[in-house]
Each structure stands twice: as structure tokens, then as C-alpha cells.
Amino acid sequence: MKILVPVKRVIDYNVKPRVKADGTGVDLANVKMSMNPFDEIAVEEAIRLREKGAATEIVAISIGVAKAQETLRTALAMGADRAILIQTDDEVEPLGVAKLLAKVVEEEQPGLIILGKQAIDDDSNQTGQMLAALLGRPQGTFASKVEVEGDSVSVTREVDGGLETVKLSLPAIITTDLRLNEPRYASLPNIMKAKSKPLAQKTPADYGVDIAPRLETLKVVEPPKRSAGIKVADVDELVAKLKAMGVAA
Amino acid sequence: MKTLVWVEHENGHLKDATLAVVTAASKLGEVHLIVAGEGVGAVADAAARIAGVQKVHVADDAAYAHALAENVAPLIVDLMGHHDAFLAPATSHGKNIAPRVAALLDVMQISDILSVESEDTFTRPTYAGNAIATVKSKDAKKVITVRGTAFEKAATEGGSGTIEAVAATGDAGTSSFVGAEIVKLERPELTSAKIIVSGGRALKDGPTFEATIYPLADKLGAAVGASRAAVDAGYVPNDYQVGQTGKIVAPEVYVAVGISGAIQHLAGMKDSKTIVAINKDEDAPIFQVADIGLVGDLFKIVPELTEKL
Numbered sequence: 001m002k003i004l005v006p007v008k009r010v011i012d013y014n015v016k017p018r019v020k021a022d023g024t025g026v027d028l029a030n031v032k033m034s035m036n037p038f039d040e041i042a043v044e045e046a047i048r049l050r051e052k053g054a055a056t057e058i059v060a061i062s063i064g065v066a067k068a069q070e071t072l073r074t075a076l077a078m079g080a081d082r083a084i085l086i087q088t089d090d091e092v093e094p095l096g097v098a099k100l101l102a103k104v105v106e107e108e109q110p111g112l113i114i115l116g117k118q119a120i121d122d123d124s125n126q127t128g129q130m131l132a133a134l135l136g137r138p139q140g141t142f143a144s145k146v147e148v149e150g151d152s153v154s155v156t157r158e159v160d161g162g163l164e165t166v167k168l169s170l171p172a173i174i175t176t177d178l179r180l181n182e183p184r185y186a187s188l189p190n191i192m193k194a195k196s197k198p199l200a201q202k203t204p205a206d207y208g209v210d211i212a213p214r215l216e217t218l219k220v221v222e223p224p225k226r227s228a229g230i231k232v233a234d235v236d237e238l239v240a241k242l243k244a245m246g247v248a249a
Numbered sequence: 250m251k252t253l254v255w256v257e258h259e260n261g262h263l264k265d266a267t268l269a270v271v272t273a274a275s276k277l278g279e280v281h282l283i284v285a286g287e288g289v290g291a292v293a294d295a296a297a298r299i300a301g302v303q304k305v306h307v308a309d310d311a312a313y314a315h316a317l318a319e320n321v322a323p324l325i326v327d328l329m330g331h332h333d334a335f336l337a338p339a340t341s342h343g344k345n346i347a348p349r350v351a352a353l354l355d356v357m358q359i360s361d362i363l364s365v366e367s368e369d370t371f372t373r374p375t376y377a378g379n380a381i382a383t384v385k386s387k388d389a390k391k392v393i394t395v396r397g398t399a400f401e402k403a404a405t406e407g408g409s410g411t412i413e414a415v416a417a418t419g420d421a422g423t424s425s426f427v428g429a430e431i432v433k434l435e436r437p438e439l440t441s442a443k444i445i446v447s448g449g450r451a452l453k454d455g456p457t458f459e460a461t462i463y464p465l466a467d468k469l470g471a472a473v474g475a476s477r478a479a480v481d482a483g484y485v486p487n488d489y490q491v492g493q494t495g496k497i498v499a500p501e502v503y504v505a506v507g508i509s510g511a512i513q514h515l516a517g518m519k520d521s522k523t524i525v526a527i528n529k530d531e532d533a534p535i536f537q538v539a540d541i542g543l544v545g546d547l548f549k550i551v552p553e554l555t556e557k558l
Contacts (some may be wrong), residue, residue, distance in 0.1 A: 016512060017376040026380050076536050077374070095357045096350070098411055120493065123375050124360045129348035131320065138319050138424035141345045144487075154427065157516040160440075161259070162488055164316065165427040172423075178477070178494050214357035218370065218383040226519065229540040231531075233551045240524070242558070245523060247444060247469065247502050 001112035001148075001170070002057045003046040007039040009064055009071040010121040019070055023219040025237030026121075035071045038116025040078075041176040045146060046114055047079040048181065054148040055112070057081050061104060063097055065089055069199060070130040077186030078195035083199040084168035086207070094122075096204075098130035102206040105135060110171065112153065117142050117175040128175035142177040176212065250278030253306075253328055255337035255346065258284065258292040265269045265441045266338035267303025268299065268402035273395045274336045275403070276365040277302045281531075282306065283328060284409070285321055290434040293412050295343040302410035310417035314341055315426035315431050319451065322349040323418040324422035328528060329354055334391040340440075343394050356388035361497075362397040365554055376515035397518060398499030432486050434472075439489070444474030444502045447491055448519070450478035451529075451547060458484040461548065462506060465555045474518075476496065507547045510535030 011017055012032040020027050036042075049055040051065030059076035061084040062068040074082035086100055105113065118125035132139035140146070144163065148170075149152045156165045158177045186194070204211050231237045252274040252449045254447045267282075274280045280301050284293045285308040293307045306328060306364065308547045325346070329335060335350055337343030339361045351358035361383065361434040362371040371393065402484055405554060439445065446466040452458040474496075475489040492500055493516040503521035510526070518524070519538055526539035527547050536542045543550060 006475055013513070016377045019380045025515065026376055037260045048479065048501070054357070093357050095352060095355075098352055118494075121376060123493070124358070125344050125375065126348035126351070126358050126360060129345065130352035130358075132318075132351035133349040136423075138421075139345070139349065140424075142341060143319075154354070159340075159429075160485060160488060162430045162432040162486065164315075164429040166315075166424055167317070167427050168424045169422075181390075183426070207287040214386060215359065216385045216387065218385055219506075220380050220382045223374070223378060223381050223519075226524075226538050229524070229536070229538075229542060231536070231544065235451050235557060240555060241541050242525075244503075 001055050002059065002108060003049060004105065004108055004110035004113045005039070005042050005046050005058060005060050005075065005108065006113070006115050006127070007043065007060055007062050007071050007075050008036040008119045009068045010036045010119055013037055013120055014054060018225065019220055021056050021221045023221055025217070025220050031128045033067070033178065035074050036116050036119045037243045038176050038178070040168050041178065041180050042114040043075045043078050043080060044183040050150060059108060059110065061086070061101070063088065063092055063100055066103060071181050072187060072199055076197045077191040078184060082197055084202060085199060086202045086204060089206050091210070091212050091213065093215060094124050094126035094130055095214065098134055098211070099126050099209045099211065100204060100207055102134040103133050103209060112172060112174060114176060117177055128173050132173040135173070138172045140166055140168050140172060140174045143174050144177050144179045146174060146180070150203045198218070224243050251326070252277050252280055252332040252334040252336055253332040253345060254280060254282045255335070256284045256292065256296050256340050257285060257338055257340060258289065261291050263292050263295045265402060266340050266397050269397040270336050270338050270395045270398040271299055272400040273303060273362065273365055274334070275516065275550065277334055277368060279303050279555040282463045283308065285316065285324060287311050287314040295405070297410035297412055299497060300407040300410050302408040305412045306415045306422040307411045307412055312417060312420040312536065316346065317424050317426060318346045318349045318481045319421040319424045320355055321346055323421070324415070325350045327414065327418060328474035329390060334393060334548055336393045337418055339394040339396050347392055347394050349394065354390055354392065356390050356392055357386065358392045358394065359384060359386060360394050360540060363396055364520065369551055377512050378519065396497060398497060413474045430487055436466060437470070437473045439474055439491070439496050440498055441478050442500050444469045445472035445498055445500045446471045446482070446504045447474035447508060448479055448506045449476040449508035450482060450495050450536050452484055455484045461551050465551055468558045471504070472509045476514050505535050505539070506551060509533045509534055510538065536540060
């Protein structure tokens with residue numbers, strides 16, 4: 001079985017994003033970029049499934065600027081077999097991404113598609129579900145455990161009250177939650193080897209998909225700042241404050 | 250505009266998450282609800298009494314018993330033939346279902362809205378809440394998830410919606426529910442609690458977390474939350490997690506104990522009305538957002554605080 005893993009190049013999760021003064025967006029010039037953390041978990045899970053013999057080939061795919069190649073090389077260094085970059089300088093929304101991925105799925109016929117549950121830049125949490133809808137396939141979102149059993153996959157999902165397990169017929173779409181696994185680091189020899197693994201270059205036009213944005217961003221602002229607080233000296237003062245707020249009797 | 254709101258329910262009870270969505274939907278126009286599930290008569294009755302609700306569509310069928318997205322999405326798509334917007338709470342159910350509906354309708358979903366600016370314009374958080382975007386949808390139909398803490402809850406009484414049965418769309422046959430492990434909570438639910446006491450990595454281990462945090466929470470009638478570090482270390486189950494990847498909360502009072510305040514955690518709680526921080530590191534980022542801070546050893550402070558309250 002082939003596994004397709006879509007990965008996204010995003011601002012590094014440790015960086016505090018700065019909103020541009022003109023309100024057009026977040027300043028990404030000279031900011032450290034990395035693979036979306038949920039996507040690292042997706043790559044790791046694909047590799048583990050291959051190590052268990054449940055998968056034969058792992059194809060990583062990214063949609064975005066030329067530099068997204070670096071993100072794909074990271075996936076290759078972790079253990080993906082080959083990569084596809086659909087290069088575009090335009091911002092592609094989850095719906096557009098899902099449509100492009102659906103075309104790639106038609107070509108590649110993977111048995112599983114593993115995505116991160118959300119990208120930490122737009123925080124949409126949509127692409128996996130949208131792809132599943134477009135393909136008419138089942139979805140196992142927010143997965144914390146994945147087990148392939150013949151022609152189906154059992155997925156334990158993190159839901160609000162706890163955990164829930166669903167069984168999906170293959171091919172299926174899975175989106176990863178943080179606790180699914182701990183992604184491995186790419187070793188130096190593997191980073192070197194990844195440089196010679198195949199990376200196919202495509203454009204959205206190759207797939208004939210309309211990816212024009214449906215949402216127009218009118219402005220982006222910083223969230224309201226909290227006013228400066230006070231520090232209390234001891235527990236008695238804290239208790240007095242809480243009582244004054246009516247929190248404690 | 251006619252809106253359709255997803256009703257979240259469990260064990261025959263309507264969940265609070267729905268009430269905030271009704272408020273958001275009422276800003277767009279006529280409010281209709283969809284109750285899907287098996288044996289949901291009581292939920293439909295309760296839904297019809299929510300203030301502002303005009304109609305409740307009820308789909309009672311075994312195929313909807315566990316709200317599997319594969320079965321529920323076609324049902325909603327059918328109803329969207331005569332509705333202009335679909336709204337769901339940004340809960341694990343809502344986030345699972347709504348994007349599937351959006352793609353089937355060929356529209357872009359607007360995730361986790363904080364406000365309704367007009368019929369087609371909304372604000373939403375991005376970058377872990379560090380940037381608030383105002384977005385305008387060009388789609389004819391809107392699919393929206395709503396951040397529950399950003400809207401007042403609609404009153405549970407006072408409405409008189411009409412109840413209408415909807416024909417089931419059947420079982421897609423591609424997925425099935427196997428089982429659930431639901432964490433039993435003796436305390437208030439995190440997302441609707443007025444007071445939350447949250448613990449971080451500094452709590453050392455599960456028993457210490459329990460012995461330190463729970464008595465304070467019980468004294469305050471508070472829900473218990475945790476940082477990702479505390480969850481990953483196994484002190485508490487993962488549904489206690491507050492943050493970008495966990496639950497988003499906005500209680501009256503949020504007490505952060507031994508939590509440094511990483512941006513991913515702040516994304517989940519910085520809209521709390523009052524933030525109280527107890528931390529031994531006076532340079533911890535949590536003090537930059539805390540209204541009341543106390544620097545010191547939590548193992549001395551928390552028991553003393555619990556006793557003096």
C-alpha cells in the first residue's frame with residue numbers, strides 16, 4: 001500500500017508572529033520556517049506503518065513556494081521515498097489544496113492519506129476533511145492511534161470528552177493529533193541521502209484545478225492587548241483579591 | 250438569510266456548545282437547527298425551546314447515532330438546498346463535520362469565528378491567536394464554525410420552534426463506530442466552567458498534580474485544566490489540555506499554576522476575564538498576561554491558598 005503525506009511549510013512554531021503595521025498580514029520576511037508540527041507526525045506515522053509492513057511506499061507532497069522543497073527534503077530525510085512539489089506563489093486555501101490533492105490521489109492511488117489535523121499558521125483544520133469529501137472516502141480525524149487491519153484501518157480519535165475509535169474502509173484519510181507519535185529527527189547521513197531522492201516539480205495548471213481564493217482577507221490585526229497586571233506579595237493578598245472579585249466567599 | 254445550526258448532544262442532552270452558535274446564527278438571520286442521531290426526541294424538544302429558534306429539523310436514524318461525518322455530511326448538504334449558511338460549534342464534532350460539508354458544497358469554510366461583522370464578513374484567529382483576520386466570503390453559501398467562548402449563550406427557554414422530521418440519507422457504509430472511552434468528570438466541564446485551575450509541568454507527577462490542584466479547584470468550584478507539558482508527561486488525560494491544540498477556554502477566572510505560558514498555551518486561555526498566575530520564575534511569560542501574579546513555590550502557595558479560601 002502506498003501512503004501519501006501532504007506537508008506544509010509554515011512559520012516555525014517557536015517564533016512569535018508579528019502582525020504587519022499596514023494590517024495586510026503577518027510578517028514572514030526573514031522568519032524561520034519549518035514543517036508544520038502536525039505534518040511531521042503524519043510523516044512519522046507513515047514511516048512506522050512501513051516499518052510494520054503495512055505500507056510499501058511513502059510519497060510526500062507540498063503545495064507552495066519553491067522553498068517548500070526544503071520541507072519536502074526534510075520529509076525525505078525522515079524516510080519518505082519520493083516527493084512532489086506543486087509550486088505556486090499564490091496562497092492556496094484548504095479547499096484549493098484539497099482539490100489539488102484529490103487530483104494527485106487519482107494519479108497515485110494511495111491506500112492511505114495522512115495529513116496533520118491543522119496548520120499552525122491559518123489554524124483552519126479543514127484540508128483532510130475536505131479531501132475526504134471530494135474523494136467520497138472515510139475520514140479519521142484527530143488520530144492518536146492508527147492500526148491497519150487488512151482492507152480497513154482502525155483509528156482512535158481525540159474527541160472533547162476523551163477518545164473514540166472508528167473503523168474506516170480503505171482507502172481512507174487520516175489527520176494526526178499531537179499524541180499520535182513522537183517524530184524522529186533526520187540523521188545527517190539520511191539528510192545527505194534525501195538530496196538524491198526524486199522530487200517531481202508540478203504547477204497547479206498541470207492539474208486544471210481552479211484554486212482562486214474564496215475568502216478575501218480584509219485586514220489582519222493584533223489581538224487586543226491585556227492591560228498590565230499586578231503582582232501580589234503573599235497568599236493573604238491573593239485571597240483578598242479573589243474575595244474582592246467575588247470568586248471566594 | 251436562513252441559517253442551519255448543528256446541535257451537539259450526548260446521552261439525550263443538548264450540549265452547551267450549541268447555545269453560543271445559535272447566538273452567532275441569529276446575527277445572520279432566521280435560525281433553524283438540525284438534530285441528528287438515534288432516539289433524539291428529547292433533544293429536539295429541548296432544541297425547539299432555545300430562544301430565537303424558528304425550526305428544528307430532526308433526523309432520527311441509527312446511521313447518525315455517533316455523528317460519523319461520512320453519514321451526517323450528506324444529510325446537511327441536502328438541507329443546505331434551502332438554507333444559506335451552516336454553522337457548527339468549533340468542537341471536535343463540529344470541526345470534523347463542517348469542512349466535509351463545505352467541500353461537498355464547493356465552498357471554503359470559515360473556521361472558529363470570533364465575531365459576525367456582516368452577512369459575509371467575519372473575524373477569526375490565526376497563528377495561535379496572535380493575529381486576528383477579518384475575512385469576507387465570496388461563496389454563495391457559508392459554512393462556519395463558531396468559537397463558543399466568543400458569543401453569549403442563547404437562553405435555553407423562551408423559544409417555540411416547530412419540529413420537522415427529515416428523511417434519512419442512509420449509511421455511507423465506509424466507516425463505523427467501534428467504541429469510546431469517555432473521561433468521567435466530577436468537576437465542571439472545562440469549556441463552560443466559570444473558574445478554571447490549570448497545572449503545568451512543575452506539578453511533577455500525576456499524584457502530585459491531583460493532591461495539589463484538585464483541592465484548590467474543588468474549593469473554588471472550578472474545572473481542572475492542564476498545559477500540554479503536563480498532559481504529555483501523563484499527569485492528566487489529554488482532554489484536560491488547554492491551548493492551540495487542546496481546548497479554547499475563556500472563564501471568568503483562570504488560575505495558572507506552574508505554567509510558564511508558551512504561546513500555544515496562551516492561545517487557549519488568554520481571553521479569560523482574569524488570569525491569576527502562580528510561578529516560581531518571575532520572568533515566566535505567563536506574568537505578561539496575568540492580572541494577578543504571585544511569585545513563589547507552588548507547593549507552599551497552593552496548599553496555603555486552598556486553606557485560606
